Amino acid sequence: MEIADVREKWTNRINVVTIGATREQGGTRARTVSVGGETTLPFLTFEGEMPNRPVIAGLVVDVVPEDWPAALKSAIGDVINSPTEWAQRCVEEHKVDLISLKLLGPDPSGRNLSAAQAAETVRAVLEAVDVPLIIWGCGDGEKDNEVLMECSQAARGENCLIGSATEGNYRTLAALGKADGHKLIAEAPVDINIAKQVNILLQDAGFDLNNVVMCQVTAALGYGFDYVYTIFERVRIAGLKGDKHMALPQIANVGWEVWKVKEAIADEDVLPGWGRLEERGPRWEAVTAAGYLQAGADILVLAHPEAIAVTAQAIDELMAG
Amino acid sequence: MIFIGERINTGFADIKRAVLEKDPQPVQQWAVKQANAGATYLDVNLGAVSSSPDDMCWMIENVQQVVDTPICIDSNKPRIIAEAIGVCKRKPLVNSTTAVEKNLSAILPLVAEHGASVIGVVMDEGGAPKDADKRVEIAGMILAAAIEYGIEPENVFLDPIVMPLKFMQAQAGHILEAVRQFTLFSDPPPHIVCGLSNIANGTTHKKLINRTFLAMAIAAGMDSAICDVMDTGLVNSALTAELVMNREIYADSYAKKPAAL
Numbered sequence: 218m219e220i221a222d223v224r225e226k227w228t229n230r231i232n233v234v235t236i237g238a239t240r241e242q243g244g245t246r247a248r249t250v251s252v253g254g255e256t257t258l259p260f261l262t263f264e265g266e267m268p269n270r271p272v273i274a275g276l277v278v279d280v281v282p283e284d285w286p287a288a289l290k291s292a293i294g295d296v297i298n299s300p301t302e303w304a305q306r307c308v309e310e311h312k313v314d315l316i317s318l319k320l321l322g323p324d325p326s327g328r329n330l331s332a333a334q335a336a337e338t339v340r341a342v343l344e345a346v347d348v349p350l351i352i353w354g355c356g357d358g359e360k361d362n363e364v365l366m367e368c369s370q371a372a373r374g375e376n377c378l379i380g381s382a383t384e385g386n387y388r389t390l391a392a393l394g395k396a397d398g399h400k401l402i403a404e405a406p407v408d409i410n411i412a413k414q415v416n417i418l419l420q421d422a423g424f425d426l427n428n429v430v431m432c433q434v435t436a437a438l439g440y441g442f443d444y445v446y447t448i449f450e451r452v453r454i455a456g457l458k459g460d461k462h463m464a465l466p467q468i469a470n471v472g473w474e475v476w477k478v479k480e481a482i483a484d485e486d487v488l489p490g491w492g493r494l495e496e497r498g499p500r501w502e503a504v505t506a507a508g509y510l511q512a513g514a515d516i517l518v519l520a521h522p523e524a525i526a527v528t529a530q531a532i533d534e535l536m537a538g
Numbered sequence: 539m540i541f542i543g544e545r546i547n548t549g550f551a552d553i554k555r556a557v558l559e560k561d562p563q564p565v566q567q568w569a570v571k572q573a574n575a576g577a578t579y580l581d582v583n584l585g586a587v588s589s590s591p592d593d594m595c596w597m598i599e600n601v602q603q604v605v606d607t608p609i610c611i612d613s614n615k616p617r618i619i620a621e622a623i624g625v626c627k628r629k630p631l632v633n634s635t636t637a638v639e640k641n642l643s644a645i646l647p648l649v650a651e652h653g654a655s656v657i658g659v660v661m662d663e664g665g666a667p668k669d670a671d672k673r674v675e676i677a678g679m680i681l682a683a684a685i686e687y688g689i690e691p692e693n694v695f696l697d698p699i700v701m702p703l704k705f706m707q708a709q710a711g712h713i714l715e716a717v718r719q720f721t722l723f724s725d726p727p728p729h730i731v732c733g734l735s736n737i738a739n740g741t742t743h744k745k746l747i748n749r750t751f752l753a754m755a756i757a758a759g760m761d762s763a764i765c766d767v768m769d770t771g772l773v774n775s776a777l778t779a780e781l782v783m784n785r786e787i788y789a790d791s792y793a794k795k796p797a798a799l
Contacts, residue, residue: 226725455786
């Protein structure tokens with residue numbers, strides 16, 4: 218009996234976005250990182266190409282989040298209070314492809330550090346490591362406009378990936394991205410229609426979608442992961458079918474979200490029968506990451522060294538076919 | 539939706555004069571305007587003004603000086619197509635071949651050699667078909683020939699031949715039925731295109747007829763049109779039809795703002 222050929226044939230290619238600039242390109246990075254370029258759904262290389270492997274960005278935060286459990290902090294080690302040393306350890310020991318610097322310090326409801334202080338951290342991290350850099354604001358719209366503007370200038374020419382552009386601030390982000398030569402993260406709140414809207418707005422503001430990576434507010438396993446998974450997948454299918462506003466690489470901010478949920482931060486005394494947090498936390502992060510890999514994530518931001526190691530191995534195995 | 543801008547055509551007085559006097563300005567102005575309005579391809583048609591491939595190449599080169607939108611080479615003369623295809627910087631769309639054997643054998647090898655796309659107009663030795671079945675039969679012949687020459691279905695645009703509503707009212711229904719059947723040829727299906735303005739030939743309400751027919755054709759499976767891309771109402775009607783058919787994802791700003799003229 219003849220078996221029907223069920224291979225899908227897609228008509229479009231996902232954009233390739235390159236992050237980082239070497240000396241020849243006007244930056245100081247030792248190498249650049251390219252993501253995207255797929256002509257098929259994740260890892261279905263019998264249907265199409267996946268020219269760039271998914272990459273891991275090591276999460277580094279300028280100010281350690283208060284609710285992070287001791288199990289995570291001790292796994293990261295004593296470097297956790299120094300963004301530069303933390304970034305170096307991520308690169309040298311955990312072999313991450315790039316660094317994802319979260320600037321929590323300027324948050325007005327927290328330390329309320331100045332934009333200049335944030336920019337100083339960006340400069341120091343760029344000096345400490347030679348991999349490409351992702352820079353995220355604190356999440357406060359007004360403060361981020363100021364902080365990201367200053368950080369963008371501090372990193373001028375380094376071709377960083379800066380996040381995140383939303384319906385509220387896309388004009389500012391488009392302007393700084395163009396002025397200082399950076400890529401942008403376009404973010405939507407678990408909503409595919411707004412995701413497309415932000416991309417259209419960025420394009421209308423004159424920012425080339427070839428320089429944009431899409432982000433949905435990333436849900437941890439157990440907290441709407443399935444919603445975000447389907448959005449990743451629908452975005453990718455729309456992009457492969459030819460929707461130019463959706464044919465963009467995607468980033469999943471896994472580490473930042475996972476270490477907020479009770480399954481990853483509450484120990485056995487709070488959750489009897491759930492097993493030791495030292496094991497459960499990194500597993501929660503790694504399993505969430507594995508899900509997003511299958512959904513179509515091109516960049517995974519990860520915090521726990523064990524989650525980084527397990528995910529790197531999973532990517533190796535999946536890319537080996 | 540693939541919009542092919544129709545305006546660089548010597549059927550329009552300003553373009554005719556431009557070609558005759560070798561004045562690049564009108565050609566370049568319409569190239570920029572249509573590209574800004576979102577044209578996927580720019581149709582370049584030398585018409586009856588000249589039969590010289592050099593004039594066609596002159597038009598294309600002038601367009602390419604100001605925009606990087608790919609060209610739709612509008613000619614049925616293999617000699618002109620062969621020259622024009624060589625000067626295109628991006629993969630062009632050749633407009634067009636019919637199912638007549640000497641057309642297929644002259645044009646399809648050129649298309650295949652340059653990795654271009656081609657519009658196949660459903661016409662054979664017997665002329666334009668009168669019903670849906672004949673359209674489907676001829677379209678199938680063109681698609682099969684293209685595949686034989688190594689052209690993938692996604693690089694083939696089938697044109698069911700639009701007839702004027704005013705003079706051949708029954709044809710519109712046959713055309714829509716043919717479009718529905720074209721979508722079943724392959725997976726993914728070939729593109730389906732039409733020279734839209736023919737539907738409103740000789741009528742009073744041209745824009746309304748163009749817009750309504752295009753929306754209905756999109757519902758049937760059409761995904762491309764040679765049309766007036768400066769008509770924002772037409773473009774937005776087409777984009778809306780694609781949303782209604784769930785072929786594009788909705789976003790608040792999906793519609794185009796009126797283009798600045």
